[in-house]
Amino acid sequence: MRPILLTALLAFPLLTAAAKPQAELVQIAKAVQQDRLKATITRLVGFGTRHTLSDRTSATRGIGAAERWTAAQFEAISKDCGGCLTVAVPKQTFTGRRVPNPTEIGAILAIQKGTTDPDRVIVISGHIDSRVTDVMNATADAPGANDDGSGTAAVIEAARVLSKHRFPATLVFAVLEGEEQGLYGGKVLAAYAKEHGWKVEADLNNDIVGNTHGANGVHNDTQVRVFSEGTKAVETPDQANGRRYNGGEVDSPSRNLARFADGLAETYLKGLDVVMVYRTDRYGRGGDQVEMLNAGYPAIRVTEAVEHYDRQHQDLRTENGRLYGDTIEGVDFPYLAKVTQLNVVMMAALARAPAPPEDVKIEGAVSADTKVSWTAVPGAAGYRVHWRETTAPRWQHSKATTATSEVLKNIVIDDWFFGVSAISADGYESPVVFPGAAGSFSVTK
Structure with missing residues (x-):
């Protein structure tokens, strides 16, 4: 020493x-139901494909049907809580390398307004679109059970569980389109937050959170990875100079959100450990949290501990006895329930604590x-x-x-x-804030 x-x-x-432990957080964690998670993913798979460029008019197949169904789920949850959720589907028109023709891409939002501090906003997000091997193939079956039906199911279940409670801060449940085509849903969400003056304290982006078997044969149902950026995407040159000299490379608000998640998992979850990964995302890959970070908002990516690459971005097929494709058989629902518990506990803890x-x-x-x-x-x-x-x-x-x-x-x-x-007076604690611009949770700092 x-x-x-x-x-x-x-x-x-x-x-x-x-x-x-806070009794309310214990109760909230116990309220997550894996049967509901399974029912949601089963329904999402049933749309055949949810490719961003797929059919938007069919009542049964494609991204349009999936979008309307998701909005209806949020409306039903709102009805059950006495109208506590406001459902909105903001859209923007995009063109790009993976969107060759102008296309409206949306974010399906359910907003639970805070009781005393409504400008403070805690977001959970997942993307609803799916794909196969060819990212431009909008007609082939693309079940997207785990990528990212699992994240979408977690968002909808979080809305159901947390809508039974009231919080000082606002909660936003966001299901995003266009991730596979260029993180477009994240752009829509970030723009909506800016437009409405949200003080986003955290975006918990859940992308691929239901599988426990790795492509290398490893099985891991006891850990979940939390990725967080080290230095802010919006850091100015002057801020970077100060941070390089005095420190802060590992203390962005996103990094301290990851530490916050780690502590909550130790206290409230049995059989699930948070593995903090000091990267914005997996190597050379990305998710919708990147667009929130680009807008200056603290954000983390929640992802399963091991990935099975035969089940990601693959045509449905069997080759040499080996199955390919993102089907529901690849989802471990008890594990997905634990990851969802981490999310709802974190959202509630953040919303109960002071800023x-x-x-x-x-x-x-x-x-x-x-x-x-x-x-x-x-x-x-x-x-x-x-x-x-x-x-x-x-x-x-x-x-x-x-x-x-x-x-x-x-x-x-x-x-x-x-x-x-x-x-707070009842013991809820905010994330830790590192001194100066490097650690500030405010986008104006």
Whole structure:
């Protein structure tokens, strides 16, 4: 143990234990039903193909039928909760390399307005479109059971479960089109958020979250990967210079959302561990969270621990006794239920907690102590100052306070990374915010 850390331990107690579980979050996790997830994916597969360029007028086949069915599911959930959801299907017309002709592409949204802080927005998303080997083949059967029927099912189930509760912040359940053709649904969602002045605190993008058997024969139903960007996509040159010198490469708001998810999984989920991956997405690949990041919003990608590439972007066929295609047989529904539980617990925890602190600053050059300060957060009963070694992946130490600044005696600013979270009167805690522009959750910072 470092002598400096020993000195700190003698100065005051370090609060490192996991928070006491919240009864409401336990209840919310238990409410997820794998039978409903299976019913949703069965129905989605039944549309034959959900390719973005497929039929939009048929009542039974293609992306149009799937879009209308999804909107109807959200309407039914809203009716069951007394009209608590507003359903919207914003669209934009796109052309591009994979969309050769002008095509309307949409985002199917169910919006649960917050009770006291409605401008704060927590989003869960998944994409409804599917494809086969040829990304331009809009007529062949493309079941898309796992990619991304699993993510769509998680979004719809999250809406059903969370609509039974009321939260200070707004929840948005987003089913997106056009992902396989160029992340177009993510563009529509980001534009809608900007247009409506949303303060998006988190986008939890679920893409390929139901399979547990890897192409290499590995079986893993106990882990889920959470991908998060390291430095902000919207970082300015001046901000980049400051971050390169003082740190922050692994402390974007998205990265601290991943740490937040990791902590919740340890507390509330049995048999599911979050594996944080320090990348925006899988190597050379992407998802709709990228467009939210490009708009300046914190976002993570949730993806199964192992992928089976015979079941992704493949024509339905059998070759040399080997099955190809994204069929429902490749979905592990108990596993998908656990991943959905992670999502609903995270959304509820974020929506119950105060907003992440703003204007977090640190001072202490040529000093034995470090001062951390921030702006008061509405609804916060207290705060927690966090610090960790610069090579540690998770926050190691913390100190609670009711003030908006704290002097950490004998904690030298040069040797640690720092952050602050806000805590409600009933114990819900925001994600940790790293000082300066690198860690700010606000798109204006």
